[in-house]
Amino acid sequence: MENQEYSIRNNEVNLQFEIEVEGEIAYLTYRFYKKNIAFMHTFVPEKLAGKGLASALAKHAFDYAKTHKKLVMVYCPFVSNFIKTHTEYLPQIDKSYQGR
Secondary structure (H helix, E strand, C coil): CCCCCCCEEEEEEEEEEEEEEEEEEEEEEEEECCCCCEEEEEEEEEEEEEECCHHHHHHHHHHHHHCCCEEEEECHHHHHHHHHHHEEEEECCHHHCCCC
16 A cells, blocks of 8 residues: 555645545654754554555655755654665755754
8 A cells, every 4th residue: 555646735834744544634744944854753643554654755755855955854763764765865864963
């Protein structure tokens, strides 16, 4: 199910990328810092776990950062693990903030 396409929206009020499935919302929160974007936290409701939502959110967030020419500061443990297996995103990381 990880390859399923999801409709992801940018909730600019709450500073999070969101996916709504079955009335539940999975999200990845972010903050802007100077010229960078910080990925803070990823949440997927338990009943939606294992559907690839967190990975879809992370991919979307990295695409957003690239489009807006922002380096990524990684504070979220999920994203920190995600980039270990998705090394194509490593050039986008501001390594001075990784894993803080």
